[in-house]
Amino acid sequence: MPMLEVHNIHTYYDNIHALKGVSLSVEQGEIVTLIGGNGAGKTTTLRSISGLRKTSRGSIRLNGEELGAYKPHEIVSKSVSMVPEGRGVFARLSVAENLDMGAYIRRDRKGVEADLERVFEIFPRLKERRKQVAGTLSGGEQQMLAIGRALMAHPTLLLLDEPSMGLAPILVESIFETIQQINQEGTTILLVEQNALMALSVANRGYVLQTGEIVLSDTAANLKQNEMVQKAYLGME
Amino acid sequence: MGIHNAVKNIKSISAYQVIQFVIGALFIGYILWRLNEILRVNPIYGPDTWMRFAIAGLILGSVYALIAIGYTLVYGILFMINFAHGEIMMIGAFGGYFVFEALNAIPTPTAADPELTFLSAQPVISVLLAFIVGMSVSALSGYFLEKIAYRPLRSAPRLVPLISAIGASIFLQNAGQLLFGAQRRDYLNPEVLTRGNGWEFPVGEGTVILPYTGALTFVLSFLILIGLFTLVQRTRLGRAMRAVAENKPVAALMGVDVDGVISRTFIISGAMAGAAGVMWGIHLGLVYYFVGFIPGIKAFTAAVLGGIGNIPGAMLGGFFLGIVEAIGPPILGLSFQLKDVIAFGILVLVLIFRPTGIMGEVLTEEKV
Numbered sequence: 218m219p220m221l222e223v224h225n226i227h228t229y230y231d232n233i234h235a236l237k238g239v240s241l242s243v244e245q246g247e248i249v250t251l252i253g254g255n256g257a258g259k260t261t262t263l264r265s266i267s268g269l270r271k272t273s274r275g276s277i278r279l280n281g282e283e284l285g286a287y288k289p290h291e292i293v294s295k296s297v298s299m300v301p302e303g304r305g306v307f308a309r310l311s312v313a314e315n316l317d318m319g320a321y322i323r324r325d326r327k328g329v330e331a332d333l334e335r336v337f338e339i340f341p342r343l344k345e346r347r348k349q350v351a352g353t354l355s356g357g358e359q360q361m362l363a364i365g366r367a368l369m370a371h372p373t374l375l376l377l378d379e380p381s382m383g384l385a386p387i388l389v390e391s392i393f394e395t396i397q398q399i400n401q402e403g404t405t406i407l408l409v410e411q412n413a414l415m416a417l418s419v420a421n422r423g424y425v426l427q428t429g430e431i432v433l434s435d436t437a438a439n440l441k442q443n444e445m446v447q448k449a450y451l452g453m454e
Numbered sequence: 455m456g457i458h459n460a461v462k463n464i465k466s467i468s469a470y471q472v473i474q475f476v477i478g479a480l481f482i483g484y485i486l487w488r489l490n491e492i493l494r495v496n497p498i499y500g501p502d503t504w505m506r507f508a509i510a511g512l513i514l515g516s517v518y519a520l521i522a523i524g525y526t527l528v529y530g531i532l533f534m535i536n537f538a539h540g541e542i543m544m545i546g547a548f549g550g551y552f553v554f555e556a557l558n559a560i561p562t563p564t565a566a567d568p569e570l571t572f573l574s575a576q577p578v579i580s581v582l583l584a585f586i587v588g589m590s591v592s593a594l595s596g597y598f599l600e601k602i603a604y605r606p607l608r609s610a611p612r613l614v615p616l617i618s619a620i621g622a623s624i625f626l627q628n629a630g631q632l633l634f635g636a637q638r639r640d641y642l643n644p645e646v647l648t649r650g651n652g653w654e655f656p657v658g659e660g661t662v663i664l665p666y667t668g669a670l671t672f673v674l675s676f677l678i679l680i681g682l683f684t685l686v687q688r689t690r691l692g693r694a695m696r697a698v699a700e701n702k703p704v705a706a707l708m709g710v711d712v713d714g715v716i717s718r719t720f721i722i723s724g725a726m727a728g729a730a731g732v733m734w735g736i737h738l739g740l741v742y743y744f745v746g747f748i749p750g751i752k753a754f755t756a757a758v759l760g761g762i763g764n765i766p767g768a769m770l771g772g773f774f775l776g777i778v779e780a781i782g783p784p785i786l787g788l789s790f791q792l793k794d795v796i797a798f799g800i801l802v803l804v805l806i807f808r809p810t811g812i813m814g815e816v817l818t819e820e821k822v
Contacts (some may be wrong), residue, residue: 269703293709305704307697317699321690322709370709 218281220245220405221266221374228258228265235261237429238275243374243407248400250408250416250437253426253449259409260302263376264424266407267299270290273419279374294322298372302379304363308352312343314323315351315362319369328371336365340393341366357388364395375406381412417441425450474807481803486586488785499784502660507780513668513737515776516675520730521753522760522768523682524596524723530699530763533612536621538599539727540750541626546592546728547641547735547745548634550584554642557583571587577644581670581736588732589725595626596724597717605713623747630743638742641735643667651737671733678729679769682722686765695719699763752779755801761811770812775800 219242228236236258243249251259264270266277268289277284284292298319307315316336324437337344340361346354351362360380367375377396381389388410397419400406410416417423417437425433425446434444440446447453492498499507521543528536557580560572573580603622607615643649652665686692697705698715706712727746734749735741754776760767775797782796783789804811 267707269706288711289703289706290709290711293707299707301704301707305701305707307704308699309698310693310696314696315694317690317693318705318708318710321694366708 220280221407222276222278223262223266224276224278226262226265226272226328227278228261228270228272230261235429236265236272239426239429239431241424241431241434242419243405245373245405246400246403247422248406248408248420250394250410250423251426252410252413252416252423252440252446254411254449257426258429259426260378261429263299263378263407263409266292267297267376290322293370296371296373297376298367298370298374298444299376300363300367300378300380304356304359306351306354306359306362306366309350311348311350312354312362313347314345315348315366316369319366320371322370329369332369332371336368339368339398340365356383357385357392360384360388360392361395364392364399368399368404372404374407375399375407377406378410379409381410381415384425386438389415413446417446458632458802478807480694488787489550492784492787495804500660500664501658502656505657505662505689505782507784508777509662509664509668511777511780512773513672513776514779515773516672517730517733517737517749517772518680518753518756518776519679519769520675520726520733520748521771522756522772524727525754525757525759526762526765526768527695527719527723529757529767531695531716532604532608534615534616535619535754535762536599536604537750538603538622538626539723539753540597540598540622540748542592542595542724542746543727543731543734543750544630544741544743544746545595545626545730546588546724547741548630548731549588549591549728549734550735551639551641551741553584553587554580554644558642564617573642574645577646580644580648584736585674587730589728592728592731593721593725596720596727599724600717600720605716610729623750627743627747634743636743638740641737641739641741642812643736647736649737665737671737674729674733678726682726683765685722691715691718707732741743752794752797755797758801759804759811761813762814764811767813774812 221243223239223241225238225240226236227234227238239258239262241249241251251262253259261270265272266284268284268287272285279295279297282295284295287295307318310318316333320332323329338364342358343361343365346358351359354362364380365379380392382397384392393415396406398410408416408420420437423435423437423440424431425440433440433446435443441451457778521539524539524542525536528534538738554573555571558571562570562572562575564570599622603618604615607618639734647667647670649667650665650670654663686695694705694710694715697708697710698712702712730749731746734745752775753772756771757768758771759774760771778800779793779797783793786796788796
């Protein structure tokens, strides 16, 4: 049984039919990427999974349990964390408070402290700046904080929405290295990206989303070789 | 070239700014002239009178601060003005009133005083009970107010909950009038808290009284304000409140029950208004269905003055307004009956010169 199974979901924004029957699955331990252009429905898919956007049809199952009836804050307690598009750090809270917010649902103090150490190990920069207000961090640091904050919930499934957005190329590479590292430590990852090349080089499998529909799904290596993917998303002629 | 630039710079100052500057300069000039007039040229009041004004202002200001926090907390989270907040205070005032009335009906005669009642025999317990009941009924009212009047309109345009708030305010006033009658009632205090009694100390050539009721009001509000500040800054709930104020969907992604936090915000601001209501009754001695309206609007002014959405700003605004109300009329050379005009005049001035309030700048910058 796959860890996450999305079956034929439809999501609307008023009259706009944003997702027209999206199905995908994520197995335990995988990195799965969802690539596609602007407005393809990548973010909407993640928002549907995390409960921020209600689906009108279809099912989303986590380890066999239907998530449709749950509110976003209840889905978090099922060990699903999301790093939202545009980072969404709390600008007026300090770095340490942002990380505390990540562990909001947890009561096991020891585990939280261990995870805080782990986050500081992955992102030493955050430790240096933990007393600073998050709004004063650079874009790359805010992305680190957003990922670190999601890790504080100790998720088994991490949803990442465009972690490379607005970052300098060198930072993008280090963020993707971190994503691989987090995955190797046991967290399953569903990654939404416009930077298809980077996404496909870290992922095991991928889905291509076009105007609300999955048009291709294959292993990441095969997708990289696919002519349509090369033309549309990798910028090759 | 240089002249051309200079002309351009002059043009870039708008007529509005010129008018702003002229009004501001005239106003400040007038205040300085009046200060000189009443302090040096023709001192009508001695230091004891000024002291009396300052004490009255601080006490009133501490009550305004308590109420103002409620406006600012709710605005910070929902971006709406809870115009029914003054009525929540009125409900709390009645809560304390009925506790005092009930306790006064329990006879506890002693040999020395056969007329003694529980209210005066056990003033500490009585006052404590009044505050507990007053704060509880106000907290409950706040909770249901949000649930009934605001939650269904959560996704409506911002003007809609505002209209609902005004409606709720009118509804609660009328409900208060129906339930408790239209007459003004005297707030019955325990004997030790008889209004007008207090510590006397000499200042200059006269004596100043620090009333017991005023000292109680000031100390209690101060403790509550510190408690609230600690709650917001140091606790898990406070962090969640700040997170919800900043970004509701992301707060939900952290596992915060956003609706629950909003409910608790209304409960906290309601309890504070309730405490303010009981203080109002104990210190000023009157309670009726309309008692919350003026302090409510004044506290709203204080919240705007401090920068709405900003908690230290609301505290500061409350104290500032209380003091200005007390010493403003003599400084401006106006009758004391015009103190409300001064308070609302300040609201107008703040909206003209600094719509973000004294401490509101940070907030608006980040909101953009």
